[in-house]
Amino acid sequence: MTTHRIAIIGSALSGNKGASAMLESAVQTLTDRLGDVEFTLLSMYPAEDDAQNHYPNLKIVKADPATLGVRINSLALLHRLLPPLRPLLRRDKAVRALAEADVLLDQGGITFTDGREKFLLYNVASILPALNLGTPVFKCAQAVGPFKNPINRIVSKIFLPKAACTVTRGRITHEYAEGLGLTNIVAGADYAFSLEMDGTEAESVSRHLDLSFFDRGDVVGVCPSVVLQKKVDARGGDYIGQMVSFIEHLRAEGKKVLLIPHSVRTGTTKTHNNDLPLCTEINGRLRMGNDLLFVDRELSSQELRYLIGRCHLFVASRFHAMVSSLAMAVPTLVIGWSHKYREVLEMFELEEWAFGHDQLTPEHLTQRFADLEARRDEVQAKLDQHLPEVKANSLMQADLIAELVRKA
Template sequence: MTTTAPAPRIAIIGSALSGNKGASAMLESSIATLSERIPGVRFTLFSMYPAEDRAQNEYESLDIIDARPRQLGVTINTLALLYRVLPFLRPMLRSRSRAIGALASSQVLLDQGGITFTDGREKFLLYNVASILPALMVKTPVFKCAQAVGPFRNSVNRWAARRFLPRVHTLVTRGRITHEFAEQLGLTNLFAGADYAFSLELDGTEQASAAAHFDLGFFDTDAVVVGISPSVVLQKKVEARGADYVAEVAGFIDAMTASGRRVVLFPHSVRTGTDKTHNNDLPLCTRIFERLERRDGVLFIDRELSSQTLRYLIGRCDYFVASRFHAMVSSLAMSVPTLVIGWSHKYQEVLEMFQLDEWAFGHDKLEPAFLLERFDALVQAESTVREKLRSNLPTVKATSVAQADLIAAIVNESTGARA
């Protein structure tokens, strides 16, 4: 009598289908690339927004488990600790807890947090630890997909990073600066990669999807189209120094339309049906749109779209001004000359891969005159910028998809040993 081996399983945390479309792009890229490499593989997403993610889940191979902060930090971590210290409870925990059962049966946990263990983000440190600790306690390898970490000057962050990062199987660094921070911490479990969202492919349905919501004739004129993606994270940092972020972005858009250009206003992170601003740029973009002096030259993407549809629309722009990290990734992936207003090294190190790091500046420099000056400089340098995008993009994409091969090797090694 023969028995059928269980399907290989991969657990995922830190990404989502709903809300932040960068997280969606990472999740969907991993499902696509790993399904190609591991026949029959199933995925379990530990979701911060389980109801919203289930409503948007079109993948038969993807299961979704409630991992909202309290559920993850208290319930799942406590059960994982019991699993670790009380071996006689393990069969019961695997059968009674979907979370523990999923972790124990998975060959690897993918942590797709975009930025973790970073100075200045200590309020997220507990979540960074709670995301990977249950897998470590049930002895499921942790693979940290391409992300930014460091610097580690803060004593609390440095202690946590030294305690937990060496225990993960692989940490994929998302650029030179992160890699140097990780090496300075003494980590050796590193792979120099590129963001997983660079692996996201369009399937040809995006134009029809966009046209169902918006008149795409907006793009079919001789006018130059400028895309812009504001960010509530950047807004908080700008307003903390007393500036009016909404007024500054609205002023830039008005300057663009006054010059005869058209503007597409992109909220790249949207949570439908709520005014909460965590992972939700829509309320901010609505305020910016309402502040405009003229709106007839502006297309406001005023609803949640898929990551692929957003990437398609971004690709229709002639230039892009990004503050959301994965909006920047999409514009680079679509070879659109991009100006970046950021708040961390994570922007600069990705632009470095394209030899375009001069086109990023920090939120502390955001003033109307400086923003217009840098945009005009980008326009003047367009041909050089486009050539650098064209020549570097294939290498960046190959570096991104290389992590799928690393993950597949872990899964295949584990299933082979189990067999």
């Protein structure tokens, strides 16, 4: 039996559980399709990812920004320019993994987009070693564009056409990509919609949380985001105060609230990819009571999806918390910061249930939630109608990757 090798970058097991959901979806679906597959994750947090890795066919290799930007990119360039040195250069684990891989999966959730120019160098550094090593790059479903900024437009026109395929994660991204003149694009849906649970989630979650909380009364899930906090506070707002006010409003109406961080890094107070400090402060300002359940630890992407699926309604600010709620057919209100939220909701004809952080006020949030609650049955019907097609569009990219690997 042929052993296939797949390298992955841009996702993780630890920290942002959206990244974990994308990574695990790839491992699950491609193992199903290809059989004997060895995966290598080029990891920004190698120690944390390695500690949470339970997949026997997944290896973790260090690729933090400094290592990726300097060491891996330099060695890959030398590998291209100096063929006699290739055996020596392949002693580096990352270079060897990329050189031997049938494909590199780029799972960056949003790349090459205006307003995020500070990440542009990382977007390039993530795929350039594979290009120099002659390994095809498959950009899994993600948001790209817009491309009005001259720097982003120039760099995007150079590098995006070099990918074997880019799966666009919604209509808006697809239109941006077509406007740039890209022809190597396929319309799809986020890979995390393909994530499968194994049925053990309730048992594992119950070791940390009292699941009888969900037995009686409606539960509203609330998932704050430190990214939103920074944007709201930068314009003079009080994100934490607004979340506290909203949650207490829900409780005053007789609802239970699940306060759930969807991006957690255990053992650190740093806030990059870590909403736990934010949620801890919000929880600390709330009155105590049995109508509030706070998830105060890092859970797996499957455990989080299980908990979100137990909610009656959901309010999301983390993108992949929204994906999980939609995947579990939970009516959802979204507070976002880019087109990536709206274009996914469009797949369900539910784009009206997203608004930008610039519109966030206690009054607007309370009113929009009241509207969602009043039209819950209508929203539920659209979720039930469109979810099978969205999942199929997510799984489609696994078929495309498997076809590319078999041809390698």
